[in-house]
Amino acid sequence: MTDEATTTSGAQAGTPVLRLSGITKRFGPLVANNAISFALGRGEVVALLGENGAGKTTLMNILFGHYVADEGTVEVFGDRLPPGDPHAALEAGIGMVHQHFTLADNMTVLENIALGTQPVWSLRLDRGRARARIAELSADFGLAVDPGRLVSALSVGERQRVEILKALYRDARILILDEPTAVLTPAETEALFATLRMLVAKGLSIIFISHKLNEVMAVSDRVLVLRGGRLAGERATAGTTRQELAALMVGREVAPPQPAPVEPGAVLARLSGVSLRSDAGRLDDVTLDLRGGEIVGLAGVSGNGQAALAALLAGMVAPASGSLEIGGRPVTSWTPRAALAAGVGRIPENRHAVGTIGDMSVAENVISERYRDARFSSRGFLDWSAARGFAQSIVDAYDVKCPSPDARIRLLSGGNMQKLILGRALDPDPSLILANQPTRGLDVGAVSYVHERLLEARGRGAAILLISEDLDEILTLSDRIVVMSRGRLSAPSARGERSVAELGELMAGHGLDAGERGHAA
Amino acid sequence: MRLEPKPSPTMVETLAYPAGAVLVTVLFASLLVLAAGASPFSVIYLVAKGAAGSQFALVETLTRATPLIFTGLAVAVAFRAKLWNIGAEAQLYIGAVMTIVLGTGALPLPAPILIPLIMIAAMAAGALLLLGPAALKVRFGVDEVVTTLLLNFIVLLFVSLLLEGPLKDPMGLGWPQTKKVIAEAQLPRLIQGKRLHFGFVIALAAAAATWVIMKKTVFGYEMRAVGHNPEAARFAGMPVNRILMKTALLSGGLAALAGFSEVAGLKGNLTLDLSPGYGYTGIVVAMLALLNPLGVVIAAIFVAGIFVGADAMSRAAGVPSYIADVMVATALLTMVVAVMLTRFRVRWR
Numbered sequence: 001m002t003d004e005a006t007t008t009s010g011a012q013a014g015t016p017v018l019r020l021s022g023i024t025k026r027f028g029p030l031v032a033n034n035a036i037s038f039a040l041g042r043g044e045v046v047a048l049l050g051e052n053g054a055g056k057t058t059l060m061n062i063l064f065g066h067y068v069a070d071e072g073t074v075e076v077f078g079d080r081l082p083p084g085d086p087h088a089a090l091e092a093g094i095g096m097v098h099q100h101f102t103l104a105d106n107m108t109v110l111e112n113i114a115l116g117t118q119p120v121w122s123l124r125l126d127r128g129r130a131r132a133r134i135a136e137l138s139a140d141f142g143l144a145v146d147p148g149r150l151v152s153a154l155s156v157g158e159r160q161r162v163e164i165l166k167a168l169y170r171d172a173r174i175l176i177l178d179e180p181t182a183v184l185t186p187a188e189t190e191a192l193f194a195t196l197r198m199l200v201a202k203g204l205s206i207i208f209i210s211h212k213l214n215e216v217m218a219v220s221d222r223v224l225v226l227r228g229g230r231l232a233g234e235r236a237t238a239g240t241t242r243q244e245l246a247a248l249m250v251g252r253e254v255a256p257p258q259p260a261p262v263e264p265g266a267v268l269a270r271l272s273g274v275s276l277r278s279d280a281g282r283l284d285d286v287t288l289d290l291r292g293g294e295i296v297g298l299a300g301v302s303g304n305g306q307a308a309l310a311a312l313l314a315g316m317v318a319p320a321s322g323s324l325e326i327g328g329r330p331v332t333s334w335t336p337r338a339a340l341a342a343g344v345g346r347i348p349e350n351r352h353a354v355g356t357i358g359d360m361s362v363a364e365n366v367i368s369e370r371y372r373d374a375r376f377s378s379r380g381f382l383d384w385s386a387a388r389g390f391a392q393s394i395v396d397a398y399d400v401k402c403p404s405p406d407a408r409i410r411l412l413s414g415g416n417m418q419k420l421i422l423g424r425a426l427d428p429d430p431s432l433i434l435a436n437q438p439t440r441g442l443d444v445g446a447v448s449y450v451h452e453r454l455l456e457a458r459g460r461g462a463a464i465l466l467i468s469e470d471l472d473e474i475l476t477l478s479d480r481i482v483v484m485s486r487g488r489l490s491a492p493s494a495r496g497e498r499s500v501a502e503l504g505e506l507m508a509g510h511g512l513d514a515g516e517r518g519h520a521a
Numbered sequence: 522m523r524l525e526p527k528p529s530p531t532m533v534e535t536l537a538y539p540a541g542a543v544l545v546t547v548l549f550a551s552l553l554v555l556a557a558g559a560s561p562f563s564v565i566y567l568v569a570k571g572a573a574g575s576q577f578a579l580v581e582t583l584t585r586a587t588p589l590i591f592t593g594l595a596v597a598v599a600f601r602a603k604l605w606n607i608g609a610e611a612q613l614y615i616g617a618v619m620t621i622v623l624g625t626g627a628l629p630l631p632a633p634i635l636i637p638l639i640m641i642a643a644m645a646a647g648a649l650l651l652l653g654p655a656a657l658k659v660r661f662g663v664d665e666v667v668t669t670l671l672l673n674f675i676v677l678l679f680v681s682l683l684l685e686g687p688l689k690d691p692m693g694l695g696w697p698q699t700k701k702v703i704a705e706a707q708l709p710r711l712i713q714g715k716r717l718h719f720g721f722v723i724a725l726a727a728a729a730a731t732w733v734i735m736k737k738t739v740f741g742y743e744m745r746a747v748g749h750n751p752e753a754a755r756f757a758g759m760p761v762n763r764i765l766m767k768t769a770l771l772s773g774g775l776a777a778l779a780g781f782s783e784v785a786g787l788k789g790n791l792t793l794d795l796s797p798g799y800g801y802t803g804i805v806v807a808m809l810a811l812l813n814p815l816g817v818v819i820a821a822i823f824v825a826g827i828f829v830g831a832d833a834m835s836r837a838a839g840v841p842s843y844i845a846d847v848m849v850a851t852a853l854l855t856m857v858v859a860v861m862l863t864r865f866r867v868r869w870r
Contacts, residue, residue, distance in 0.1 A: 068868065314756065337758035348756060357750040368746065368757035377739050384737075 017042050017205050018063075018094075018174055023072035025058055032058040033069070034229040040174065045196060045206045047216040047237070050226035051249055051443030056209050059226070060176055064096050065089040076174070095167025099179040101159050103151045110134060110147035113166045130169075137168050141198045142191075156301065157188035164195065175199065176207045181215055182469065185301050186504035193219050211249075211444075213242045214472070225249055250444045259455050259477060265292030268463040269313070269432050273322035280307035284487040285322070290432060290463040295454065296492070297478025298467045301507050305487035306467045307349065310436040313465065314346045315339030327431065340369055345430030345457075347421055349437045349467075351414065355421045358410035362402055363391040365409045366424045394423035399449070415446030422453055433457055433464045439473060451477060471500065485509040538859035546852045550844060557840045564838050571833025572826035578833065580717045584787065586818075586825035588613070588796065590724035591779035592803025593810060593817040594731050599772035601735065601812050602748040604655065604765055608669030609776035610800025611676035612647035616777025618680060619643040620784040621688060621699045621791045624706030632705040639706060640723075640781055647777025648770040650676070655769035659762040673800065681793055690790070701789040708786035720782030724818075727775060731814040734771070744768050776800065805853050811860065824849055 016039035025033040033055045040046055050056045061067040063074055065086035074081040076092040103112050114130045134147045143161045151159060160180065167175055177196075181189045196206055196219060210216050216223055217237060225233045225248040233248040269290040276283050283305050290296055300306050311317045312324065315336040323330050326342045339346070348354040356365050367376050367387045376386050391405035398419040402412055409417060418438065425433065435454060439447040454477065458464055468474050474481060481498065483490040483506035490506045498506075551561035572582050592609040599606035619642045628635060654672065657663035683689075684697035692700075708719040735741040743764045746754040755761045783795055806824055810816030831845030 315758070316756065335758065336756055337760075340758050346756070353750070354753050354756045357746055357753045359749045360746065364742065364746070368753070368759075371739060371742060380739050381737055382739055382742055 016040060017077055019075040020059075020063065021073050021075070023059065023062055023069050023074070025055075025062060025067060025069050031229050033062065035072070036226070036229075036231050037072075038224055038231065038234070040205050040207065042205055043200045043203050044222065045200055045208055045220045047208045047210060047220035047223045048226065049210060049213070049216050049223055049245060049249060050232075051211060051445070054226040054249075054443070055229040056226055057178070058229075060096070060178065060207070060209065063089070064094060064176070090170060093171060093173035094176065095164075095170060095172025095174065096176045097160065097163045097167060097178065097180060099182060101163055103159060103162060105150070105152040107151060108147065109145055109149055109151060109154070109162050109165075112151055112162060113147070113169050117170060133169060134165060137165055140202070141168065142195050143168075156183045156303070157185070157191070160184070160188075160192065161195075172204070174205045174207070176209070178209045179211075180208070181210070181212065183302055185507050186471065186500060187508060189215070212470075212472075213245055216245065217242060227251055246444065259295070259458070259479075262293045262458065262479075264294040264479065265461055265463075268292050268327060269465075270325040271312075271319075271322065272325075274312065274319040274324060275322055276308060276312065276317055276320040278308050278311055278317040280311040280317070281305045282487040283308045283312065283319075286487075286489045287322075288482065288489060288492075290465055292431070292461045292463050293458055294479045295458050295464040295466050295477050297474035297481045298465060298484055299471055299474045299481060299503055299507060300469075300484035302469050304485050304507075306436070306484055308487070309465075309484070310349060310434060310467055313339070313344060313432070313434045314348065315344070343428070343431040345425035345428070345433040345462075347418075347425050347433070347435045347438045349440075351417050351421055356409045356417055359408060361391075361406045362395070362400075362409050362412070362420060363387045363405040366391045366394055366420055369424060370428070390427075394420060394427065398423045398453075415442045415449075418442060418446065418450065422450060426453065426457060429460070429462075430457075431462055433462050434467075435464060436467045437469065438466070439468070439470070447473075471503065475500070483507055534863050538863050539856065542852065542855035542859040545855045546848055549851050549855075550848045553844060553847060554840055557844075559838050559840050564834055564840055564844075567834035567837050568827065568830035570830070571837075572830030577715075578829065580712065580715045582822060582826045582829045583721055584716045584718070585829055586821040587718075587721045587724050587786070588779040588783050588799040589802055589806050589821035589825055590721075590728060590818055591782065592776050592799050593806030593821050594727055594814055595772045595774075595776035595779075596803045596807035597810060597812040597814060597817050598731060598735075598744070598775060599651075599768060600748075600807060602744045602765060602768040603751070604658070604748075604768050604772065605666045606651060606654075606669050606769070606772050606776075607666055607804065608651060608654065608672045608800070609772075609779070609803045610796060610798065611669070611673045612650050612773045612776035613780040613783075613796050613800050614676050614680050615646045615650050616643035616780030617784045617791050617795055618683065618688070618780075619646040619777070620702065620706070620781045624702035624785060625700045626703050630705065632707075635705050636708070636785070639785065640778065643777045643781040644774035647773040647775075647780075649773070650777075651769040651773030652766065655766050659765055677793070680791070684791070684793060688791070697793060699791045702785055706785055707789070708782065716787060718782075718786035720786035723778065723782060727778060728814050728818045731771075731775070735814060740764075740767060776803070779803075802849075805849055808853055809856050823852075827852075 018040040021037050023033050023036045024031070036059060048056050058067065062069045065084055065088060068084040076094065081092055082088045104115070110127065110130055113134055131147055138144055143165055145158050145161050145165065151162065154162065180192060184192060200206060208220055220237045223235045223237055223240065223245060224231060225245060227249060235245065267289045271286055271288045274283055274286045281303065286309065298306055298309070312319065315334055315338055318334040324334070325331070326344065331338065331342070352358065357368070363384070367390060371377055371382065376383055388405040394400065395402055395405065400416045400419045402416060409420070438450050438454065442450065454464060454466070466474065466477055479495055480492040481503065482492045483503055485507060486509055547565060551565065554561045554564045571578055573579050592613060595609045595612065596606060620639050623639050623642055628638070630638065650672065651669065654665045654668035657668055658665045681697065684699065688699045690698055690700045711717045711719060711721065735745065743759050746759060747761050747764050751761050779799055780795070784791055788795060802824060806817055806820045809820035809823070827848050828845045831842040834840065835842035
């Protein structure tokens with residue numbers, strides 16, 4: 001292992017370790033990858049940038065042998081990789097860290113790392129050797145993690161380190177990271193970047209998949225931009241700008257939203273000392289006011305109680321203690337239907353599992369919250385022409401790309417699905433809007449569309465709670481920001497009052513002791 | 522081999538795959554016939570002729586299809602809401618018991634009043650029988666596959682007890698059977714002197730009504746929503762548990778009609794061999810019909826035809842009529858594969 005390949009200059013550093021030539025993959029009429037070619041140099045970090053549906057995941061699945069390309073070849077260290085064989089990809093030294101971890105929770109770090117590296121018929125692990133190897137790798141790359149601990153006891157950042165160790169343990173020379181920062185705090189992201197720099201210093205090559213421009217700018221040597229299945233551009237990171245990359249990604253110039261300041265109105269929802277436990281997580285003495293004409297951004301690392309707060313506002317759970325007031329009146333029997341009746345518009349976190357019913361049509365989905373209204377049914381019979389008409393009006397008003405109101409919603413892209421959910425939630429002009437991860441996984445165009453609509457609703461005087469793991473989104477849109485950590489809420493801060501570093505501290509759970517604990521005005 | 526999802530199937534595909542499934546079923550059965558030492562062509566011809574080759578055959582097939590339409594509808598409705606009702610057999614028997622209790626002279630009413638009354642009572646009994654497992658499911662998360670399946674045996678033993686005790690026909694020479702229903706409780710025959718009875722018309726009406734419920738009503742919409750994605754249904758404010766209970770009532774009631782129709786239309790009395798497993802075959806019928814109420818009618822006639830045809834064939838060709846069970850089972854498996862092929866593309870590498 002030499003250190004000569006530590007160049008971080010623009011293009012082709014070192015010799016190509018990986019070469020993709022003319023990769024084309026079709027799914028029916030859809031061309032997911034269209035003649036994509038690129039080479040990855042030794043000790044180089046290449047960022048693969050693109051909107052959702054641009055073909056990033058398909059390309060990586062081909063590279064890793066999950067899909068077979070219709071045309072084109074993959075060469076690793078000059079040898080052609082047999083198509084459709086994940087095992088061959090592993091053997092050739094390609095390691096992949098998926099966005100969703102593939103670890104067994106009930107096993108230790110050591111077992112997880114060594115799993116599958118020994119023949120299945122060997123009765124026991126050679127723990128001593130495995131432990132020594134892991135210790136060596138941990139020390140070399142700054143991936144501190146105790147091999148004896150159960151994975152279920154680890155934080156998200158630690159689990160990611162285990163995933164990386166797993167790949168290194170198998171002698172990966174090329175590491176693919178799929179949206180690795182989606183689940184990390186800003187501090188953990190910095191630590192990950194430091195590790196990546198150490199890895200390339202040791203001669204590994206990295207493909208970094210992301211749609212976050214600032215991270216791509218921070219960590220990569222070279223950026224490949226995919227758009228609509230094609231390679232839209234290739235830039236040396238040092239010689240490009242965020243604006244240029246964004247334009248390449250979307251195919252046009254994108255301007256960030258500029259919310260005009262508004263005078264907050266009356267308190268439309270008030271949580272006082274709410275505690276609860278639910279499947280979605282736990283809330284601990286949460287106090288928060290949501291005012292008309294104001295967007296409150298809730299930042300936090302995933303799994304810290306945001307889902308519980310969202311479930312509460314959506315009517316899925318009732319407070320165990322404390323009180324929830326909507327429109328000045330404390331709620332009594334609190335169900336999804338009661339929440340809808342109280343004027344809460346809900347955009348759920350998971351549009352596939354919760355927001356829509358995939359095997360039902362667009363029309364059937366858009367009426368799912370209102371089908372009992374006289375508008376859509378009478379005497380137990382549904383008025384399908386009214387439902388279709390309503391669906392068509394949302395399709396038109398929200399610029400949804402869908403063949404017809406009778407199409408199964410499963411066939412729509414995430415962005416179009418989200419627009420339908422947005423239309424369904426905003427149609428009755430709700431006074432309170434719960435927007436839980438409203439832009440997760442959406443492309444830049446759809447993101448700015450969702451943002452515009454939310455700002456429009458804010459302009460109409462709606463109170464909006466925006467829950468997001470994307471700190472940039474929170475910072476851009478929110479009039480006030482609160483941070484959630486382990487079920488507790490920080491005191492709110494006005495736009496620009498706290499720095500990213502300060503918010504990161506709060507997200508990591510520091511400074512949320514009894515004295516500082518949130519009591520929003 | 523790997524599966525890749527495909528965009529929505531074309532019209533040709535939706536028709537070609539089920540047709541292919543039937544073809545594969547026939548080919549597979551032919552192999553078994555060859556193994557049994559007969560000619561596949563003559564056997565298939567004999568099955569088809571035995572099922573539909575004469576008025577007698579056709580009448581017999583439709584008579585046999587009648588209870589299968591009811592149990593098929595019961596299963597289709599429940600499965601649509603992902604309520605796994607394996608207990609249509611028990612609900613059928615409870616419906617038959619109700620028919621005997623009310624139809625053997627307890628209520629001296631004219632037929633136009635008595636028959637609807639018995640139908641309602643039979644449906645109520647079947648509905649209540651499925652309500653228990655449904656309540657246990659929504660309340661305590663008890664698996665309804667287990668409870669409904671086991672209820673089949675409990676109810677069959679209960680019927681056996683009734684046949685040896687309170688409902689035993691005193692004139693029955695000691696056989697475990699009930700009295701015959703009175704003339705006012707009998708369903709008329711559709712053709713003079715043939716076994717096909719008015720129950721077949723009720724079955725067709727039930728299929729049409731079920732189709733309307735599933736497609737046009739708020740309840741049908743809720744049922745489908747809960748079946749496809751209960752999480753999303755709950756989020757949208759649908760009362761998921763109440764919908765499941767209502768589905769159980771409808772499903773149990775439909776299955777009970779099978780028992781009513783067999784007793785009041787065909788057998789006249791209740792014995793322990795009233796149903797040769799119509800409740801279980803109803804599951805096959807519903808799956809073959811892809812849970813579509815109108816498809817249930819076609820699937821029930823198809824399955825009944827194979828059984829009736831195989832009986833006739835075995836008498837003529839000497840091949841055991843068990844071939845019918847094999848064919849129905851094969852049809853179910855090939856149909857499942859056909860449905861999968863309309864949604865996924867298979868890639869070999």
